[in-house]
Amino acid sequence: MRVGLFIPCYVDQFYPHVARATLTLLERLGCEVDYPLEQTCCGQPMANSGYEHLTGGCNDNFVRNFAGYDYVVSPSGSCTLHIKEHLHATNESAATAIRSRVYELTEFLTDVLKVSALEAAFPYRVGLHQSCHGQRGLHLSQMSELMAPPFSKPVQLLNMVNGLELVELDRRDECCGFGGTFCVTEEAVSAKMGKDRVADHLRHGVNYITGVDVSCLMHLEGILKRTGSPVKVKHIAEILTATV
Structure with a gap:
């Protein structure tokens, strides 16, 4: 299958190693992966700020770059959800086709590739941050307030990693407070929510915090660095x- 690799702009600019890890993982699992060089922002920041009517250029560019692939895969739940729910373009038939085959990385691995084993090793205590867009928008995991059988696609994959000890948190699906432009317009609330989320991980003695959204991890990483914590963040x- 041909996969178009969709790398959000902030990942491209600040966390390119996450893009490389995503490419490596998909190729290890047998995918033929292309990275369209003319891709830019998906338009989510504008849409979240109330300016979705100005995202037409982003949408048309996205369609030009990703039309024709069997699947479009991204290491970002929030950007994936934006495309899945809001991509409309001049070529609407192509936009509709893309919306039906765009996947966040972990849902692609579990739902499409149906991965049952991984050659990976990570001998550390790890806390999983289940970001809101992934959990409540893409349904990557069950929401704890629902009386329903629990599941988590990221946990399913992490359990395949040799030596990894996944730590149970007190409030496993609490928001970190990043919220895209929310962290700019409501910075005090955002920072306090992030501190609370970090504290839950620290109470349980994690070595690393992971998740499916680099944006959330970036927010938590900033708090960890400012407090001098040895805990690190790593995208899933x-x-x-x-292999170490």
Whole structure:
């Protein structure tokens, strides 16, 4: 299958190693992966700020770059959800086709590739941050307030990593407070929510915090660095490709 690799702009600019890990993982699993060079922002920041009517250029560019692939895969739950729910373009038939085959990385691995084993090792205590867009928008995991059987696609994959000890948190699906432009317009609330989320991981003695959204991890990483914590963050793609 031909996969178009969709790398959000902030990942491209600040966390390119996450993009490389995603590419490595997909190729290890037998995918033919292309990276369209003319891709840019998906338009989510504008849409979240109330300016979705100005995202037409982003949408048309996205369609030009990703039309024709069997699947479009991204290491970002929030950007994937934006495309899945909001991509409309001049070529609407192509946009509709893309919306039906765009996947966040972990849902692609579990739902499409149906991965049952990974050659990865990561001998550390790891806390999983289940970001809101992934959990409540893409349904990557069950929401704890629902009386329903629990599941988690990221946990399913992390359990395949040799030596990894997944730590149970007190509030496993609490928001970190990043929220895209929310962290700019409501910075005090955002920072306090992030501190609370970090504290839950620290109470349980994690070595690393992981998740499916680099944006959330970036927010948590900033708090960890400012407090001098030795705890690090790693996107799930980095852990699923780790060999140490």
